[in-house]
Amino acid sequence: MSDRLRVSGLSKAFGAVPVLTGIDLEVPAGGLTALLGRSGSGKTTLLRIIAGFGRADAGEVRVGDRDVTGMPSERRRIGYVTQDGNLFPHLTVAGNVTFGLPWRARRRRHRVEELLELVGLDPSYAGRLPHSLSGGEQQRVALARALAPEPDILLLDEPFSALDAELRSSTRRAVAATLRATRTTALLVTHDQSEAMSLADRVAVLRDGVVRQEGTARDVYLHPVDLDVAGFVGEIVDLPATFAGATAATPLGPVALREHAVGSGLAHVRPEQIEPAEDGTEAEVTDVELHGGFGVVRAKCGPVQVTARWPTHLLPQPGSVVRVRVRGAAVLASGEV
C-alpha cells in the first residue's frame, strides 16, 4: 500500500524561459493520475523533478508526510519507468528485476517469479537478456523492476509511446492491471488523451507550465474548463448559437447550457452528441469515414459544418440528406455572453 503524492507551488525555469509556474498537484494514495500535456508543456520536467533528477526553483514535493524535495533520488522511494524501459543491458531479466532489492533478497527465485507473474510474463523469462525481448516485454520487465522495491510512488514517463499500436494496448492493459493489483500510487505522463482517459482514475491537464484542470477523466471530458482543454481531450463541434438563459438556439435546434448565458456566440458539443433523429434538422452528408465499429460523418446544415460519430450500421451514404439533433447539454459555450 503506497502513499499520497503532493506537489505544491513548484516552479522551474531554464534560463529566462519559465517551464513550470506554480504547479499544484495531488495524486491520492493507490490512485493512477495521468498528467496530460502537449510536447513542450513541461510534463517530463515535472516528472524528473519529482524523481529527483532535476531541481525546482521553488516549491516542494511530499510523499505521504515526508518532504522529499532536497533528497537524493535513491532515498525517495519513487520508482520510475521511462519511455524506452532502459533495462540494464548486461543483466538478465531476473538481474534487472531484482536490481533494487537488498543483496540477500536478490537471490530468492520465487520473488522474481512473483514479480514476473505480476506483469504477465512467464517465469521462464528470468534468464533472458534484454536484447532478446520485444519492446512490450521490455516495458513489462521495466515495470516489474520498478515495483520490486515496493516504492511509495511510481512515475511512468510515456511508457507506451515507443510501442506499435497492437502491443501498446496489450501492454497498457497489463500495466493498468498490475498497478491496480499492487495498489501503487502512480503518475503517468502522456500526450495521448485516449491513453490518459482509458487508464487513469484522474486526469490533470498541463498547459504553459500550469495545471489547467484536474479531475476524473469523465469530468474533464464532459466539463472542460476552457476551449483549449476541451479541444485537447477530444474533438469538438462548434454550433453558432443565440443564448437565452438555460438554452441556446442553434441550427440543429435547442441545446441545453450548463451555465446561464445571454447574447450570441458558439455552443460546443462532442461529435457523439449529434444523433440521427426523425424530427431533427436536415443536413447534407458530405463525407463518411469508416473506423470499423463506428464512423465519422461530416455534414452541412446550411452554412454550418458539423461532425458526428455514429455506429457503422447507422452510417448514411455521402450526398444523402439526414435529419439530426443534439442530445445532452453543450460541454461549453463561448462568445459574447
Add this chain to the structure above:
Amino acid sequence: MTERGVAGAGLRLPPLRAAVALAVAGLSVIPLWYVGSGLATAGGGFVDLVWRPRVGELLVNTVSLVVAVTAACLVIGVGAAWLVERTDLPLRPLWTVLNAAPLAIPAFVNSFGWSSLSPRFAGFGAAFLVTTLSYYPLVYLPAAAALRDTDPAFDEAARSLGCGPWRAFARITLPRLRPAALGGGLLVGLHLLAEFGAIQSLRFDTFTTAIYDQYQAYFGGTGATALASVLVLLCLVLLVAELRLAGRARLARVGSGSRRRPVPHRLGRGRLLAAAALLLLAVAALGVPLGRIGYWLVVSTSTAFPAAELARATASTVVLGLVGAAATTAAALPVAWLVVRRPGWASRLVERGTYIGHALPGIVVALALITVGIRYVPALYQSTTMLVVAYVTLFLPLALVGLRSALAQSPPELDEVGRTLGVGPGGILLRVTVPLVARGAGAGAALVFLAVVTELTSTLLLAPTGTRTLATQFWSESTAIHYGAAAPYALLMILVSAPMAYLLTREARA
C-alpha cells in the same frame, strides 16, 4: 545535500576529468611539437638539410611505394571482399578467416619469410610484394563489412530499373563501397609511411629507414629531425584526406533496417579460378612466412635452442604488453568519458588530438620522446616508463574506440533509473557502469596488447638497455641472417598474440 541530490549520478568532477583528458591529448601532440620546434631552431639551415638530392631520392622511393602498394591493396582487397561476400564461391567461412589472418603476422616477419628464400629478394619489387601481402586486409576487412551491410534492395532496385549485374555493380555497389575501401586504402598508406622493419630488411630506403639510420649514426641531431618533418608532412596529407573522407562516409552509412543476405552472383566456371586466386593469395601472405618459420625451426633445433633467452624475451614481451594495455586503457578512459558524456567542439578536438599520435610513424614518436625526455626529464631516458608512454601515444585510439562505444551503451538514463531503485552513486558505478564498460575496455586493451607485442620500431629505439622483447630479439637475429635463431621468436610472437586475436574475432562475431 540538496546540491548533491540533484546533481545526478556521480557526474560531478568534470574539471578534473577534463584536465586529465587534455593532458592525455597533449601527450599525443608532443611529436608534432618536436618536429615544429626542430624546424624553428634550425631556421634557414633547415632548408639546406631538406633540400638535398638524398631527400629527393627518399621522397620518390616513399611516394612510389605508397602509391603502388595502396593501389594494389585496393584492387586485391575489394576484389577478394566481393568474391567472398557476393558470389557463390565455395568455402566462404574459410576465406573470411584467411583474408583477415595476415594482420596477425607482422610485416617484418613476413619479409623474413620471403627474404630467407633467396638473398637476392630485395629492393622495390620485394618491398612492394611483402607490404601488399601484409596490408591488403586493411582494405579487405572494411570492404567486406560494407558489402555485408549494404542492403541488397538497392542492387535489386537497380536491376529492376534495367541495369545488368555488372552495371549494377559499377553504379550501385562500387560507389557505396567507396568510403570503406578508400578509408582502408588511406590506412594502408599511413602504415606504409610508418613501416620500418619489413622495408629495412629488404634493403629499400624510405624516410622511415633513413631516419633510423641517421639516428643510429648521429644519435638524433637535426638530420633525423629534418627527415622526420618531411615524413610528418606526408602523414598529414593522408590524415587530411581521411578526415574529409570520414565526414562523407557518415552520410554513406546504411541505416539499421532489416538486412537480407543478397542473392550471390553465379561465377559458373570462374568459381575454380577465383578459388585458385584466393588460395594463391593465402599461400603468399600466410603460407610463405609460416612455412619458412617452420622450416627454420626444424632445420635449426639441432644447432641451438636457447630456452632461457626465449623465456626471458617472452616474459618481458608479455609484461610490456600487459602494462602497455593497462596504461593505454587508463589514459583512454577520461578521453572516452569526455567524448561521450560532454560532446562538443572541445572534446572533439581532444579526441582528434589522440589520433595524431596513432597516425604518426613509431619512429617519429620515439624520436620526439627521446628529445623531449633528454631535455626536460632526463631521468626517464632509457626507462621502461618512457617506452610505455610511447605505447600510450601510439595506441591510444585502439583503446578509445572500444571504450567509446561501451560508454555510449551506458547512457546517463541507466544511472538515473538505478538510483530510483534505491542504489547510490557508488553502487551504480560498481553494478552498472563498470560491468557495461568492461567489455569494451577489454577489447580495446586486447588490441593494444597485440600491437605492443608486434611493435618493433619504437621498442628498438626506446627499450632500456638489456630489455629484450620477442620483436627486438627476432629483429637482431634476422638482420644478422641467423634465420634459424630468429624463427623461434617469430613463432612465440604469433603464439602470444593468438589467444587475444582469437578473443577479438569472437567478439567481432558476437
